Amino acid sequence: MENNNNEQNNQIQIELPEDVAQGIYSNLAIIAHSSSEFVIDFVRILPGMPKAKVQSRIVITPEHAKRLLYALNDNVKRFESQNGPITVDNPAGFLPPINGPIGEA
Numbered sequence: 001m002e003n004n005n006n007e008q009n010n011q012i013q014i015e016l017p018e019d020v021a022q023g024i025y026s027n028l029a030i031i032a033h034s035s036s037e038f039v040i041d042f043v044r045i046l047p048g049m050p051k052a053k054v055q056s057r058i059v060i061t062p063e064h065a066k067r068l069l070y071a072l073n074d075n076v077k078r079f080e081s082q083n084g085p086i087t088v089d090n091p092a093g094f095l096p097p098i099n100g101p102i103g104e105a
Contacts, residue, residue, distance in 0.1 A: 024055045038065040 026042035033039065038060050045052040060068065080086060 026055050028052070030054075033062070033065070037061060 024042065024044075026044050028043040028045055030041040030043060031038060032041075040058045040060070041054045042056045042058075043052050044055050076086065
């Protein structure tokens, strides 16, 4: 019984505010690092727009960056097992077309 109480005391309740729950779309991530932190800037680039804004910046420790890498890898593997392989044209880098085709409705 005592073990159960310790497990319950170690649980963290995570709150997700409504404005954050909707998320922010990003199609580019820029990653930089120093000896003590990783900085990940999430950017949204739109076709025909010469400028792009950083939508969100996350600063994490190197240990958390490695945990994020493992968690992303695990989630991609599970996604692909359910939906098939994700194909990437240029695995070394990604930059959406800035002057891409203009859509018509």
